[in-house]
Amino acid sequence: QVRLMESGGGSVQAGGSLRLSCVASGITYAGRCMAWFRQVPGKEREAVGRISTDDREPYYVDSVRGRFTISHDSAKDTMYLQMNSLNSEDSAVYYCAARIGSWCGFAAGPYSYWGQGTQVTVSS
DSSP: OOOEEOOEEEEEEEOEEEEEEEEEEEOOOTEEEEEEEOTTTTTTOOEEEEEETTTTTOOOOOBBBBHHHHHEETTEEEEEEEEEOOOOGGGEEEEEEEESOOOSSSOOOOOOOOOOOOEEEEEE
């Protein structure tokens, strides 16, 4: 059974930092794409960034590039999202997602597995 478990959300003031974690279990390691998404009420889920277990190169959407960093610890099978210089527009529920296959992108639809989400609230 595949399981993705996020943690690390919380409340922080603008300009602050948070680190989210996503522990994966029951899913093949090779050829896996993992991503972070976020969603606010009334809006579609949007990608934040993604990383493949094959090339381990993270990619980000423009709105977070330079502020957020995605990494993956293969020994712990845990993906991290380090978020710096947070602002109110970063407030959302953050989700971890994964899929197996060559495609690794920013659309939500192709991801097969999702975590339960963790709330991030940034106050100004």
